[in-house]
Structures are given as structure tokens and as C-alpha cells.
Amino acid sequence: MAFIQPQCHVIMASADNNNEQIPGISMPHANHESALQLLNSQQFAEAESxxxxxxxxHSDDHIALTLLGHSLIKQQRLAGAIQLFKRVCELKPNLADAYGNLGLALQQxxxxxQAIAMLKKAVALDDNYHDAWNALGNLLMHTGQQQEGAAALIRAEQTDPFAPAMEAVAQAMSKQDYAQAEAGCREILQRHGHHPGAIAILAQLATQxxxxxxxxxxxxxxxxxSPFNLGLWHKLAEVSSHAGKHEQRVYAAQQCVNIAPDQAHLASILGSSLAHAxxxxxxLDAYERAAQLDPADANIQIQRGHILKTLGRREQAIQAFRHSIALREQNGVAYWxxxxxxxxxxxxxxxAAMQAIAKDETAAAEHRSQAxxxxxxALERQADYAAAFEHYLQANKLRPNADFDAQQLQKHAxxxxxxxxxALLQNKTSLSPNGPRPIFIVGLPRSGSTLIEQILAxxxxxxxxxxxxxxxxxxxTLYQDSRQSGMSIEQFFERIPAENLSAYGQKYLDDTAIFRNGAPYFIDKLPPNxxxxxxxxxxxxxxxIIDARRHxxxxxxxAFKQHFAAGHEFSYDLHNIGAYYNEYLKMMDHWDQVLPGKVLCQHYSEMINNTEQSVRRLLQHCGLEFEAACLDFHKNTRAVHTASSEQVRQPIYKTGVGHWQNFEPWLGPLLDSLGEETLARFE
Structure with a gap:
């Protein structure tokens, strides 16, 4: 790991030996002031002269020697700078900054x-030397001396000269006065350009x-x-997740674990990062480690179970979920x-346990809903459809944070x-990016997309x-580029050259490379695409492009019976489901009109009733020869990370076709929302 020198110091000829950073210091000699101005304006050679x-x-002027040392560092002449800082240590053996500057140069x-030895001398002379403590802590961590390094970093936090200003920033954040918080952070950064706390707050504001x-x-x-700042790495992992940078997210999470290897929640974050990659x-290895560190954490057992299920290890997954229930009584998440x-x-x-959780108004809504x-x-599997539907209805109403606006969807569509x-789609030709050929499976969730994926895979x-x-x-990203160009999205598309369009395609292929192993085709089955x-x-x-369509x-x-981990906010209300389905049909009809033949519509019922014919048709659409393994898809041992993972590990079964009839008496809102015109298309 590379280290960059933080803030360089100049030793004052003052009675109390206070440290002041280069910007804005008071210099005893006019040449000092002039040299400092040249350094601040990046005229390093002129400052040296x-x-x-x-x-x-004035050969023994320790301030001039220090400034000259920093001038040489800026010119990448470390050896000369080190010799100058050693001379300063000889001239001023009791000044902490003399050893601090030498330690930072040796670090580079x-x-x-030797850097650690000099920095230890610096903090021994001045226990409040923040930059030296920070550099020392990072160096100790880097060289494997974690316990001593962690203590040094704690001391660095304790000696932060900007702690009062950061406290004011924290108060502004708690009051949601984000403008004041940002102003406070930027004021700190004018004086200390790498201050981790101020930058972390600005990053938080940017993520908002x-x-x-x-x-x-x-x-x-x-x-x-601060290369061993746990909070910064934790935040970078979060930001990387939102940005879709999976490799960086994994790396940041791994750094968190390296810094604090005994913290179970960090091992869990690493597990989540690896799973999303x-x-x-x-x-699974990361979650196993987390479980060892905190055997009483019920959530870790749930995450272990999900990974085991994805890997097709059913019995072990069930054991993990059962273990989670044993660890936490009100555990609707594990029951689901x-x-x-x-x-x-x-x-x-x-x-009985699920009934108790679902009725308990003191329980968290998340657990009540999933229970x-x-x-x-469970009641549906017992053919008690009336009771089952009543519980589905209540569970959907309890779903936390479900927010869907049908009118907004219609507007955006x-x-x-x-x-x-x-005109745009036929007149705009694009170059083909370099990489494997993607197969997009689109549609609604729970419409057979995982089955199609398993067959094709x-x-x-x-x-x-x-x-x-x-x-x-x-x-x-394209929308952001259009805004930055000052053009509307329509203007942007009209004027963008073909090679630029291809660059967006290449970005997609590059960003998804972490999920691939080299096959000429790969599948992306995000339904809302x-x-x-x-x-x-x-x-x-x-x-x-393949449209997985179901009645x-x-x-x-x-969809109404499914508690999704994230997304699909429309699915928790029958009326919203109907509105969403109608907009989906309108969009697919539009693509058929403007891009005839581009999308293959594969009906779920046809796949179930005429499997081989459907498989051959799918492969023909992909431009591939038929392979018998596609009919034995249930024998494929690949990891499957969707709600249908267990279903696609079984041969074709027909019980899912027409299953709605068991609940027909209670589907009035869905029928009304869909309307006769939509339903007539599936008679």
C-alpha cells in the first residue's frame, strides 16, 4: 500500500515549539515567507533556488532547511530531502517536527x-502531534503491528486539531442543516486537505x-x-455498491476485515460484497468466519443460509435458517x-410461532410481514386458500417501505x-462493443425468467x-452526461456519434465482467429492463432480448405472494400489480412496433406444455445450435440467486399454470385493474 505525505510542517523558532502547517504561517525571515509563497504556488524549483x-x-537555519526539504520532496528528490531533514534533527534534537518531517520522508x-523510529521520536517529544500519530499508526498497521498501530490511530483521533470544528459539523448533520455541514467541512479542508472526517462527511452528502x-x-x-481508516473503507464499500463497482466494493470490504479481523459485522459485509459479485x-467462507466470531448473531445465520441455498445445498441452508430461529424468537425473516x-x-x-409473530403488534414490521x-x-400448501389469502393480504400491508406510484410509472413509461x-432507433446506428454477446431476459418477476435462464445456461x-x-x-450515466452537456436527453441522443453510443455499451460489458468466466454469451435477467x-x-x-411472459x-x-428482498415495490398491492402489468404490455407492444423481431416473446405456459419446441425456438433466436443438455436443465449445478432457485432444480412441472384459480374469489382488485382488454389477450 502506498503512502502519501500528509501535511508538511515547518519548525517555528518559538518558545513553546508549537507546530503550524505550511499554509498561513508567520516566518521569522523574509526569505522564509517568500519561499513559502513559492511552495504554495507550486514553484518548487524557484523556492529551491x-x-x-x-x-x-545562514547554513544552520533549520526553517530554511525544512522548507528546502519540502521543495525537494515536491520535485521527487527524496534522498536529498532526507539528508536535509537529518541535518535539522541534528540542529534541533528536541523539536518533534524535525523527526516528524524526517519520518514522513522516510515513509515515502x-x-x-526507520520511518517508524523517527515518528516514535516525534510523538515522544510531542504527544499531541496529530500528523505524526496518524502516519505512525498507518505504518505500524502496514507492517503488521496491528495492536500498536490501532492504538496510534486512536491517539491520532484524540489529537485531531480540528475536533471542535468536526463536532460543529456533526451537530449540523444531526439537525439536517447540510449546507452548514458542508461549509464547515470545506473550511477544514482549506487548512488540512486530507482530513478524513471532513471528507467522509462530504462523501456522505454526495451520496444523498x-x-x-x-x-x-x-x-x-x-x-x-489515512489508508487504515476503517470508516473510510466502510463508506467506500457502500459507495462502490451503489456505483456498481463490485470489485472495488469487495476490495474495500476486505480492507475493513484486514484492519479489524475480529469484528463479525465486517466479515458479514465482506460476505455480502462477495455475494453481490x-x-x-x-x-460463504466470509459468513462462516462471521459466524465463528459471533455465534449468537441470528442475521449471520440467515445470510449463511441464503448463500447455501444459492449454491444448491438445501439441507445445510435449512439448518442455518433453523439455527437463526433458535437464536432469535421473533424471527419472521428466517421463517420466510x-x-x-x-x-x-x-x-x-x-x-403456531409464525401466527404469534404475525399478530404481535410489538414486533418489528419486517418480521411480522415476513412471518x-x-x-x-404454509396454509396454501394445506389447500386452505381463504386463510392463506387473508395472511398474504396482511403481510403485504405490513411490508415496510413499499412505495409505488402508478401514475408516475405511466408518465415515465x-x-x-x-x-x-x-426514427431514433432506425436512424441511429451503433458500433458493436468488444466482448461477449449479452442475452437480456426481461418481463415481470415470477414469470419464468429463471427457468429460461437455467435452460439457456x-x-x-x-x-x-x-x-x-x-x-x-x-x-x-448517459442522463448525467446529457445534463452536463447542457442538452436535453432528446438532443443528446440526436447528436451523439455512433462511437460514443458504443462506449456506453462497452461500459456495460466492462462493468459486468466480474460476473463472467469467458463464455461467448452471457445472461442478464433483470426483469425491469x-x-x-x-x-x-x-x-x-x-x-x-427475450420477453418472459406469463398469464x-x-x-x-x-408476485403478490412473494416477499422480495428489494425492488418490485408494485408487487404489494393487487391494484398496483395490474397497473404495472398493463404498462409492461404497452412497452412490449411498442418495442414490437418500432423494433419488429428484436424481442422474442416466450410464454411460460408454452414453455411448460411444449418444452423442447420452446427450447429450440429460444436457441434459434440466440443463433445457437440445439444441445440436449438444455432439456436436462435441472441437473445444472450452477449457483442460482433468485426466488426460483429451488424450482429450476426440478424437472418441468405444470402446477404453476392456472394456479390463480384457487384464489379467484379474492382477486377482484387485480381483475379490475388489469381490465377486460388485457385479460382477453390471454384467453
Whole structure:
């Protein structure tokens, strides 16, 4: 790990030996002041010339020697700077800054042992020497002396000269006075350009505006100064997640674990980062470590179980979920994890426990909701459809943070159809990016997309990945570029050259590379990408698109019965489900009109009833020869990270077709919302 010198110090000829940083200090000699001004204006050679002339007359001037040393450092002449700082130590053996500057220069020369020795002398002379404590702590951590390094970093925090200013910033943040907090941070950074606390707050403010790139840049800058700052690495992992930078997220999470290897929650963060990067076995290893560090944490056991389920290790996953229930009594989350196998049979004690959680108004809404979903699933498997539906209804109402606006969806969908019209899509030609050919499976959740993915991923030329969030992020990048150019999105698309469109496609391929292993085709099955078919066509003209379509009542009911980990906010209300389905149909009809033949519509019922014919049709659409392994998809041992993971490990079954009829008496809101015109299309 590279270290960058923080703030350089100049020793004052004052009685109390106070340290002051280069900007704004009071100099005893006019040449000092002139040299300092030259340094601050980055005229390093000029500063050197002035100081050397001065030293011809005042050879023992320790301030001039120090300034000259910093001038040489700025010119990448470390050896000369070190010799000058050693001379200052000889002249002023009792000044902490003399050893501090020498230690920081030795650090840059990668002479860590000598750097540590000099920095220890500096803090021994001045116990409040913040920069020396910070550099010492980082060096000790870097050389494996973690206990001593951690103590030094704690002392660095305790001696932070900007602590009062940071306290004022914290108060402003607590009052949500973000403008005042930002102003306070920027004032600190004018005096200390790498202050980690101030930068962390600015990064937090940037994330509130979804300015992920700006937040990332700030955090990287702060980490140059504080490479073992746990809070900065933790924040970088979070920012990297939002930015879709999976490798960086994993690296940041790993740094957190390296700094504090005995903290279970950090091992869990690493596990989550690895899982989102598709590295499931490594994720399991991280969760196993977390469980060893904190055997009483019920949430860790749930995360272990999810990874085991993804890897197809059903019995071990069930044991993990059961273990979580044993650790926490009101554990609706674990009960739903069991129910989400779709074919799990609860016993009488389980049902009683789930009923108790669902009724307990003192329990967290998250646990009540998921216990309700699980209880409904258990009752449905017993064919008690009336009771099951009542619990599904209550569970959906309890779903925390579910927020969906049907009118907003309709507005955005209409704008999308207008933007990606026939003229734009037919007149705008794009270059094909370099990389494998993506296969996008779009549609609604719970409509058979995982089955199609599993079938296609059983072909030797295709690899499955997961529901990748990257395409919407690339679209957002394009929107940001249009705003920065001062053009509307329509103007931007009209004027953008083909090679620039191709660059967005290349960005998508580059960003998703972590999920791939080299096959010529790969699958991205994020369902809401149905709204971005036109965008896919523009930036990835060779992409293959498949619409996984299911009867609206089967698809709608299946979504209503599912507690999704994230997203799909429409799915917790039957009326919203109908509105969403209708907008989906409108979008797919639009793509068929403006891009005829681009999208293959694969009906779930046809896949179930005419499997081989459907598989051959899918492969033909992909331009691939038929392979018999695609019919034995349930034997594929690949990791599957969706709610259908257990279902696609079974041969084709037909019980999902027409299942809505069991709940028909209670589906009035969904029927009304869909309307006769939509339903007539599926008669």
C-alpha cells in the first residue's frame, strides 16, 4: 500500500515549539515567507533556488532547511530531502517536527522501519502531534503491528486539531442543516486537505444526491492520507455498491476485515460484497468466519443460509435458517427464508410461532410481514386458500417501505416510448462493443425468467449470471452526461456519434465482467429492463432480448405472494400489480412496433406444455445450435440467486399454470385493474 505525505510542517523558532502547517504561517525571515509563497504556488524549483542562496549565508537555519526539504520532496528528490531533514534533527534534537518531517520522508522512500523510529521520536517529544500519530499508526498497521498501530490511530483521533470544528459539523448533520455541514467541512479542508472526517462527511452528502463518482473520488483522496481508516473503507464499500463497482466494493470490504479481523459485522459485509459479485463460495467462507466470531448473531445465520441455498445445498441452508430461529424468537425473516424454498413443509409448532409473530403488534414490521408471508405459504400448501389469502393480504400491508406510484410509472413509461421512437432507433446506428454477446431476459418477476435462464445456461456457449443492476446505471450515466452537456436527453441522443453510443455499451460489458468466466454469451435477467429495450438496441446492437411472459393472473398472484428482498415495490398491492402489468404490455407492444423481431416473446405456459419446441425456438433466436443438455436443465449445478432457485432444480412441472384459480374469489382488485382488454389477450 502506498503512502502519501500528509501535511508538511515547518519548525517555528518559538518558545513553546508549537507546530503550524505550511499554509498561513508567520516566518521569522523574509526569505522564509517568500519561499513559502513559492511552495504554495507550486514553484518548487524557484523556492529551491531562493533557499539555497539564503543557506549560503545562514547554513544552520533549520526553517530554511525544512522548507528546502519540502521543495525537494515536491520535485521527487527524496534522498536529498532526507539528508536535509537529518541535518535539522541534528540542529534541533528536541523539536518533534524535525523527526516528524524526517519520518514522513522516510515513509515515502519506503524505509518503513526507520520511518517508524523517527515518528516514535516525534510523538515522544510531542504527544499531541496529530500528523505524526496518524502516519505512525498507518505504518505500524502496514507492517503488521496491528495492536500498536490501532492504538496510534486512536491517539491520532484524540489529537485531531480540528475536533471542535468536526463536532460543529456533526451537530449540523444531526439537525439536517447540510449546507452548514458542508461549509464547515470545506473550511477544514482549506487548512488540512486530507482530513478524513471532513471528507467522509462530504462523501456522505454526495451520496444523498446520488453523486457516487464524486463520493468515491473524495474517499480515495482521504485514504491516501489515512489508508487504515476503517470508516473510510466502510463508506467506500457502500459507495462502490451503489456505483456498481463490485470489485472495488469487495476490495474495500476486505480492507475493513484486514484492519479489524475480529469484528463479525465486517466479515458479514465482506460476505455480502462477495455475494453481490457472484463469488458465492468465497461469500460463504466470509459468513462462516462471521459466524465463528459471533455465534449468537441470528442475521449471520440467515445470510449463511441464503448463500447455501444459492449454491444448491438445501439441507445445510435449512439448518442455518433453523439455527437463526433458535437464536432469535421473533424471527419472521428466517421463517420466510424457509417458506421461500416453495416446497417446504412447516410443522404445527412452526405455524403456531409464525401466527404469534404475525399478530404481535410489538414486533418489528419486517418480521411480522415476513412471518405472515411464510404462514400464508404454509396454509396454501394445506389447500386452505381463504386463510392463506387473508395472511398474504396482511403481510403485504405490513411490508415496510413499499412505495409505488402508478401514475408516475405511466408518465415515465410514456416518456420512454416517446424518446425511443422509430426514427431514433432506425436512424441511429451503433458500433458493436468488444466482448461477449449479452442475452437480456426481461418481463415481470415470477414469470419464468429463471427457468429460461437455467435452460439457456445449460448450453455450452452460454453462462448465467444474475439480475444485474448495471444496465440502468449505464442509462443513468448517459442522463448525467446529457445534463452536463447542457442538452436535453432528446438532443443528446440526436447528436451523439455512433462511437460514443458504443462506449456506453462497452461500459456495460466492462462493468459486468466480474460476473463472467469467458463464455461467448452471457445472461442478464433483470426483469425491469423491459423498459430499456430501445437503449439496449442503441448501445449493444448485437444483444439478444427475450420477453418472459406469463398469464397476468398467475404472474400477478405469484408476485403478490412473494416477499422480495428489494425492488418490485408494485408487487404489494393487487391494484398496483395490474397497473404495472398493463404498462409492461404497452412497452412490449411498442418495442414490437418500432423494433419488429428484436424481442422474442416466450410464454411460460408454452414453455411448460411444449418444452423442447420452446427450447429450440429460444436457441434459434440466440443463433445457437440445439444441445440436449438444455432439456436436462435441472441437473445444472450452477449457483442460482433468485426466488426460483429451488424450482429450476426440478424437472418441468405444470402446477404453476392456472394456479390463480384457487384464489379467484379474492382477486377482484387485480381483475379490475388489469381490465377486460388485457385479460382477453390471454384467453
Amino acid at each position: 531562493l533557499l539555497r542562496k539564503h543557506l549560503q549565508l 522512500q519506503q524505509d518503513f522501519s 444526491q446520488k453523486q457516487w463518482a464524486a463520493a468515491e473520488q473524495m474517499l480515495q483522496h482521504a485514504l491516501d492520507y 457472484g463469488k458465492y463460495q468465497q461469500a 427464508a424457509l417458506a421461500d424454498f416453495k416446497n417446504f413443509d412447516f410443522n404445527a409448532d412452526d405455524i 405472515g408471508f411464510a404462514l400464508a405459504n 410514456a416518456e420512454g416510448r416517446e424518446l425511443f421512437g422509430r 445449460s448450453h455450452s456457449a452460454i453462462e448465467g449470471t444474475m439480475e444485474l443492476p448495471n444496465l440502468p446505471r449505464v442509462m443513468e 423491459f423498459r430499456l429495450v430501445g437503449f439496449i438496441h442503441l448501445i449493444l446492437p448485437e444483444a439478444i 397476468p393472473l398467475d404472474a400477478g398472484l405469484s
